[in-house]
Amino acid sequence: MNTIQNIISDAVKTGFALAGYDRELGRVSISNRPDLCEYQSNGAMAGAKKYHQKPMDIANAVVSHLVDMKYEDVQIFSRAEAVMPGFINLNLSGELLGMYLNDMNHDPEMGLEQNKTPKTIIVDYGGANVAKPLHVGHLRSAVIGEAIKRMAAKMGNKVIGDVHLGDWGLQMGLIIAELEDRGKLGQDFTISELEEIYPYASQKAKEKDDNGNLVNAAFAERAHEATRKLQQGDPVYHKVWEQIMRVSVADLKKNYDNLDVHFDLWKGESDAEPYIPGLIRELEDKGLAYESQGALVVDITEPSDPKELPPCMIRKSDGASLYATSDLGTIIEREKLYHPDAYIYVADSRQSLHYTQFFRVARKAGFVKPETGLTFIGFGTMNGKDGKPFKTREGGVLRLETLIRETNDKVLERIRESRGEDMSGAEAEANAKIIGLAALKYGDLSNQATKDYVFDLDKFTSFEGNTGPYILYTIVRIGSILRKYAEAAGLSYADTESFVREHAGDFRILPIEDKSGRDLETLLARYQDELCNAWTELAPHKICTYIYEISNSFNSFYHNVKILAEEDTAKKQSYLAVLMLTWRILTSCIHVLGFNAPERM
């Protein structure tokens, strides 16, 4: 379906053209003065200088063409007027709104048009390290990346999510050396042992005495040696590595499952290894890589840069490869295996220089096609209430597992408070998990990804205000009304989803006279516009804003209008249809954001 904003924009653009002005001036946006109108065009002011005319004259000329304009034989505007100094204020006609909503209602995708030429997009997010537990620092990448991935898929693209494990560095050598020390090489071990071994070994290798000398220099040396042997394909060490991977990945999967985050690929830095010698040779052959202070680097500064940027290092003076090398190897493999049209990397914004360097090298060397998209979404730091990076009370790193548990506990507490004996323990606990995840994800996603944000568990888990639980509350409330309706009408009602699926198309949606109902309807009609916009801007928080507006608008409508008690059958049916459409849109949006709603709460 055409989006509502495009329908209006096309009309206004045609208006500008008919009045003899540039079509492109007719771009329409959502009104920033909802008290005055629903949509607005500012083209008349933009065009005033170009045509040496007063903005108002242009606006009036355009408006005269708009008043009778039709879309599929239906009047588009109920009002189109020019206002000083040259705004064009527009309201949608009830007929068009009604028609549009009914079209949405009868479409399983609610009018959302699938990309006609689907793109293959690789989303690189997660960034977990083998043998290290996930901690709060991994939350944003997982949550934002998952939302981006689901947005891309929702728009009809083929998306491949890759966790891109850190599975190849010195950390592996450290673990192997320590296993050796403990005489456990070749024996079974659990994830808890691994998680204890790594920090222990890491500390052991770094520990220095008062003179600054390594206490366990021999151990550190063996760790490096083990790393080197592993990377050269030593069969014994490789077996141990595989074992570490098995144990670790199983545990990571479990943790990501708890976040409802799912990867298509569990590749890692080790997979890039085979490509590294070749890519280094290619960089040298193309004259891009050169030696500098014993290391191999590539210049990435471009003429448009105001200042020189640091070169990208691809090989250390001791011959080992680095972060960028591994990412370059990975991109070469991905090109070979998946031929993606675009890449999206989701990582901490502190890595922005790395991505600039790596992207430029990849382009200069021709590892990706010039038209291939390379995007880095750098997210800000998750801070505590004190505005400093989030830490435990003891000052340590908080494990993600712990954070999730604490969130669920807090939500469970709130459910118990409000529901009391009304809800069984099992249902309350199951719901606490669902609501807790929504609280966590919405709390994160409702902020602009690029900015730092304050993590406030009390706020996120609150059922009031702009929070995940509030959105869920609205969804559940709609379900509750529908259930009541079903009971009265003698219809079967297993759960809201199946009921809505079965009855969504039963009734005709009419334009609602009540202000709050009208607001709700215009919001619903924006569904496709909002999703498209959030996708092009890679901004999940815009979806949050949208569903928050819908929730507010619905609750206001609910307060003003008696739905089940409405005596006019056509009206009542229309209200029910609007309810179901609202439910579908909210549910669809939270699925894109990566969480679900419970049946009751």
Place this chain on the structure above:
RNA sequence: GUUCUUGUAGCUUAAUGGAUAGAGCGCUGGCCUCCGACGCCAGUAGUGGCGGUUCGAAUCCGCCCAGGAGCACCA
């Protein structure tokens, strides 16, 4: 030193260069014989500073102030 980034009510935050900067929390009032008051309605208060560009600036540019981060052998 240099580069990037952020600065919006007491707090947390929103705003493709547009009109009176929009919310939430908090605080102050009001609304349940009525479909879930975890709700609704009303009030309170804000763009770090100085210039510039523009018909119009939180947004673009310059300088200043204040925070955060990156900058060659970690990933």
